[in-house]
Amino acid sequence: MNKKLVVNYFQFSSKSILINWDNSINNHILFDVLSFMQAIKLSDKSILEVRNTYCSLLVTYTSTIDNIYSEINSLNLIYLHKKKYNISEKKIWKIPVCYNEYFGKDLVNISKNIKLNVEEIIKLHNENTYTVCFLGFLPGFLYLSNLNKKLYFPRKSDPDLNIIKGSVGIGGSQTGVYPSNSPGGWNIIGNSPIDFIGGDFNDKISFATPGDLIKFIPISQDDHKHILNNLGSYKIDSEVFNG
Amino acid sequence: MVNVIKPGMFSTVQDKGREGLQSYGIPQSGSMDSFSSDLGNRILGNAIDTAVLEITMVGPVLEFESPTFICITGADLSASVQNMNIPMNTVIPIKSNDILSFGALKSGLRAYIAVLGGFKTEKAYDSRSMYKNLTKAIKLSKNDTLEISNETLFSDSKLIVHSVQEIQNELIATKGPEYSMLNSNQKNFIISHDFTVSNNYNRMAVQLTDLLENNLDSIITSAVLPGTVQLTPNGTLIILMRDCQTTGGYPRILQLEERAINSVAQLKKDSKLSFNLKI
Numbered sequence: 001m002n003k004k005l006v007v008n009y010f011q012f013s014s015k016s017i018l019i020n021w022d023n024s025i026n027n028h029i030l031f032d033v034l035s036f037m038q039a040i041k042l043s044d045k046s047i048l049e050v051r052n053t054y055c056s057l058l059v060t061y062t063s064t065i066d067n068i069y070s071e072i073n074s075l076n077l078i079y080l081h082k083k084k085y086n087i088s089e090k091k092i093w094k095i096p097v098c099y100n101e102y103f104g105k106d107l108v109n110i111s112k113n114i115k116l117n118v119e120e121i122i123k124l125h126n127e128n129t130y131t132v133c134f135l136g137f138l139p140g141f142l143y144l145s146n147l148n149k150k151l152y153f154p155r156k157s158d159p160d161l162n163i164i165k166g167s168v169g170i171g172g173s174q175t176g177v178y179p180s181n182s183p184g185g186w187n188i189i190g191n192s193p194i195d196f197i198g199g200d201f202n203d204k205i206s207f208a209t210p211g212d213l214i215k216f217i218p219i220s221q222d223d224h225k226h227i228l229n230n231l232g233s234y235k236i237d238s239e240v241f242n243g
Numbered sequence: 244m245v246n247v248i249k250p251g252m253f254s255t256v257q258d259k260g261r262e263g264l265q266s267y268g269i270p271q272s273g274s275m276d277s278f279s280s281d282l283g284n285r286i287l288g289n290a291i292d293t294a295v296l297e298i299t300m301v302g303p304v305l306e307f308e309s310p311t312f313i314c315i316t317g318a319d320l321s322a323s324v325q326n327m328n329i330p331m332n333t334v335i336p337i338k339s340n341d342i343l344s345f346g347a348l349k350s351g352l353r354a355y356i357a358v359l360g361g362f363k364t365e366k367a368y369d370s371r372s373m374y375k376n377l378t379k380a381i382k383l384s385k386n387d388t389l390e391i392s393n394e395t396l397f398s399d400s401k402l403i404v405h406s407v408q409e410i411q412n413e414l415i416a417t418k419g420p421e422y423s424m425l426n427s428n429q430k431n432f433i434i435s436h437d438f439t440v441s442n443n444y445n446r447m448a449v450q451l452t453d454l455l456e457n458n459l460d461s462i463i464t465s466a467v468l469p470g471t472v473q474l475t476p477n478g479t480l481i482i483l484m485r486d487c488q489t490t491g492g493y494p495r496i497l498q499l500e501e502r503a504i505n506s507v508a509q510l511k512k513d514s515k516l517s518f519n520l521k522i
Contacts, residue, residue: 010420013468013498018420023463051266051466053490058466060263135268136464136490139377143464143490179268180376197267197376205267205368 005032007079009072014064015048017071021055025145025173029055030133031085034211039082040075052134052210054143085211087241092129092213094237095177095192097168098224099125103191110153110170110187124148125168125175125189126216132208140179140197140206144214147175159185166191168216192216193228194236207236244308245362245391250383251303251345255373255446256364258294264368265489271469272372273485275353275446275508277501278408279317283357286314286334286402293361294371296383298354300511302345303383305356307337311391312359316407318351318509332404351410351509360392374486410510413519414503419471421494424459432456433496433518438480440514446486449507451516454478459494467491470499472518482507 005021005028012018019036021029033052040050046062065071099122101107107118116124130144137143147170155171160183163169167178169186178184179196201207208214217237219227227234257280260273274280274297284293296303302320315322315331322329322345329335337343343356367377375381383389425433432455443450457478466489467473473481473493482499483491484507497518499507510516 011417012420012466013417013470014500016468018466020420025463049263049266051489053465054463056465134490135266136466137268137488139267139269141268205264205269 005029007036007076009075011065011068012058015062016058016060017065017068017075019057019059019075023055025054025133027131027145030131030145031087031211033057035082035085036079037210038085039078043078045074053136054133054145087211090211090213090241091208091238092215092241093208094215094217094239096194096219096223096227097126097177097190097192097216098219098221099168099190100221102221103167103224104189106169106187107189110151110189114150114153116150121151121189122218124151125170126218130175130214130216132210132212132214134210135206135208138179138182140195142176142196142206142208142214144174144176147173149173151175153187155185156187157185159183163188164191166193168192191224193224193231194234195231199231207238213241245358245389246306246308247303247383247385247387247389248306248342249304250385250387251298252301253299254303254383255297255381256294256362256383256389257297257372258361258370259292260372260485261368261370265466268489269368269377270374270486270489272370272374272446274355275485276317276351276355276505278505279353280355280357282332282404282407283314283316283355284361286316286332286404287312287357287359288402289357289359289361293357294364295358296356296362298345298356300348300352302354304342304344307339307341307343307391309339309393311337311394313337313343314357315354316357317354319349320354321346321349322354332407352511353508358391360394363390363392408502408505411503411506412510412514412516414506414516415500415521416472416497416503416518417500417521419495419497420465421459421462421474422496424494425496429455429457434520435517437515437517440510440512440516442512444510444512446484448484448487449482449510451480451482453480455480461492462494464490464492465495467495468498470501470504471495472497472499484508 010018048060133143163184168190171186257274438451441450441452455478471483
């Protein structure tokens with residue numbers, strides 16, 4: 001039996017309220033966050049945006065909040081009457097990744113330190129299904145959960161100045177894909193040729209939404225090159241999750 | 244058309260930015276000093292979300308191919324047209340082939356060039372604000388040509404500006420989500436100390452030099468906003484600005500009010516600032 005969740009409300013700026021859950025990263029909290037987010041979006045409030053992280057929601061209004069107490073009461077009513085999170089409508093996105101030492105500059109170093117060979121690291125990384133918790137850090141960057149504990153590996157103390165677009169990395173207990181060239185401190189194990197932002201996603205800005213699932217599919221360097229050269233016609237494979 | 248003869252130190256096209264897209268990791272962006280940027284548009288009778296040029300410390304040299312009207316607001320960078328000084332915060336008529344240039348920085352850091360009808364550069368996600376990986380250009384370069392509206396009829400708005408908002412060094416702030424984690428010494432230090440702007444200041448963030456004794460851990464990644472003041476593990480205070488990331492992992496100890504963010508946009512290295520915490 002999951003313990004009852006407690007939320008608290010904090011006025012973050014003149015136009016926004018931050019809603020906090022217990023500080024922890026797990027699906028019980030995440031799905032409660034996501035169902036609250038959905039309920040707020042469906043309400044009749046004048047809201048510019050609602051966005052979530054692992055255990056918080058930020059509600060930004062179109063204008064200055066007049067009465068913070070009545071607004072918090074009204075949000076809490078929405079919370080108390082919201083529906084349970086429905087996972088069955090979610091998608092599993094299949095993301096092609098070329099894992100090798102050419103793209104994965106840090107594979108050998110991780111391997112030495114965590115006492116697993118490169119093949120085992122690759123297997124452990126692509127056999128898990130990850131949950132998209134939220135987007136942040138860079139446009140199109142997906143914060144994923146469910147990295148195998150054996151692959152936890154600390155961030156670099158000296159970040160790399162240029163990690164190339166598509167790099168798949170491990171930073172502490174997190175894993176993810178750099179959607180654009182960027183400085184960064186994660187250890188790189190492979191590269192995905194696809195676009196995470198700016199691609200053809202049926203008018204959506206990102207193909208994935210929080211709550212979706214991600215599966216990394218290992219591909220060869222030739223396949224990587226082929227997808228990269230034909231990105232315009234590449235459609236990300238997905239299926240509806242039946243959990 | 245406007246021809247960029249010299250780009251200046253760091254000149255970008257800005258409008259109101261990309262509100263409401265932070266859930267995709269897209270920063271808000273927009274003019275650093277939104278008050279000054281809005282003022283220029285208002286004086287010209289432009290819509291408030293019309294794109295302007297934000298120029299920093301050293302201004303550009305621009306040639307206008309056709310007649311229009313402009314207005315300079317924000318920092319005083321000794322603007323001139325055809326080498327004749329022009330006043331700020333007022334409508335300036337421009338003739339074909341006029342050259343707009345700038346001189347010494349007399350006050351502030353960032354000035355705004357508003358033009359009748361606005362700059363018509365590339366849009367990304369409904370905004371012309373330049374940002375790496377979203378727009379092709381991330382700043383003005385030599386020999387760029389900027390399309391402008393070909394409106395020449397000035398809707399004489401008769402707006403007369405008697406005084407403009409002064410740059411405040413006392414920044415009005417409210418408590419941030421992690422303020423309550425600070426001990427009383429830290430809280431006292433924050434409200435009583437005169438902080439100094441470091442040489443690390445840009446459109447993403449302004450870092451302060453004075454260190455706060457700190458033993459707070461990082462937090463689980465959560466939302467941040469322009470105006471959020473973060474405290475890093477080594478005790479550095481970082482004021483997030485318009486191009487900041489959407490999420491962060493450092494404790495968020497203060498949140499600046501909009502007017503204070505505009506003031507920080509005008510503070511350069513070695514400027515002093517203090518925090519006035521509104522309860």
